[in-house]
Amino acid sequence: SYVLTQPPSVSVAPGRTASITCGGNNIGSKSVHWYQQKPGQAPVLVIYYDSDRPSGIPERFSGSNSGNTATLTISRVEAGDEADYYCQVWDSSSDHPLVFGGGTKLTVL
Amino acid sequence: QVTLRESGPALVKPTQTLTLTCTFSGFSLSTSGMCVSWIRQPPGKALEWLALIDWDDDKYYSTSLKTRLTISKDTSKNQVVLTMTNVDPEDTATYYCARMPTPAIAGGYYMDVWGKGTTVTVSS
Numbered sequence: 001s002y003v004l005t006q007p008p009s010v011s012v013a014p015g016r017t018a019s020i021t022c023g024g025n026n027i028g029s030k031s032v033h034w035y036q037q038k039p040g041q042a043p044v045l046v047i048y049y050d051s052d053r054p055s056g057i058p059e060r061f062s063g064s065n066s067g068n069t070a071t072l073t074i075s076r077v078e079a080g081d082e083a084d085y086y087c088q089v090w091d092s093s094s095d096h097p098l099v100f101g102g103g104t105k106l107t108v109l
Numbered sequence: 110q111v112t113l114r115e116s117g118p119a120l121v122k123p124t125q126t127l128t129l130t131c132t133f134s135g136f137s138l139s140t141s142g143m144c145v146s147w148i149r150q151p152p153g154k155a156l157e158w159l160a161l162i163d164w165d166d167d168k169y170y171s172t173s174l175k176t177r178l179t180i181s182k183d184t185s186k187n188q189v190v191l192t193m194t195n196v197d198p199e200d201t202a203t204y205y206c207a208r209m210p211t212p213a214i215a216g217g218y219y220m221d222v223w224g225k226g227t228t229v230t231v232s233s
Binding site for chain 2: 054096
């Protein structure tokens with residue numbers, strides 16, 4: 001099945017920009033979705049179709065996808081952004097079509 | 110308002126069958142393109158997709174668990190049921206169900222609303 005690779009952890013100071021990557025073979029040809037999960041809570045969709053934001057998600061959250069890497073970018077990071085972030089794709093050619101990345105722990109210093 | 114709620118036993122013994130129910134409101138699983146997925150998360154670990162069922166009763170399973178999983182729906186009750194046979198302590202996890210709306214583009218399935226999850230412990 002398709003494999004998505006994320007860095008286990010990313011650290012960033014408040015007010016700076018955090019970038020979380022999601023690697024996959026020719027991932028640029030797929031739609032990538034991102035979820036935020038805070039401790040003890042269910043995941044929340046923050047980006048879908050590579051760069052669209054659901055209502056209620058701050059403009060500080062943005063996404064891009066090209067080649068073999070998709071990126072979630074969080075600008076002007078706040079303490080409340082500290083969470084685990086997961087990327088996800090749908091691989092229609094696979095008999096295991098829905099795939100998550102391994103998750104990235106974002107730490108706000 | 111779209112909501113989903115998972116229910117099931119909190120404790121299951123090894124080798125038993127686990128049955129989880131997702132009860133939802135605010136949408137219909139009869140709507141073309143609509144799906145509901147089950148996802149789990151062992152303590153301290155990553156999300157793992159388990160299965161999904163679509164509006165047309167097509168079913169997809171995790172390749173690593175497909176021999177143990179069965180997903181079904183009762184559209185009249187707005188419920189999706191997941192059964193997992195022969196459970197093991199490694200199946201201890203929080204289990205979530207989530208709505209997957211009709212994609213705007215081919216292959217663009219994602220989960221826009223999640224339930225709060227239900228925690229299942231497998232232990233004798």
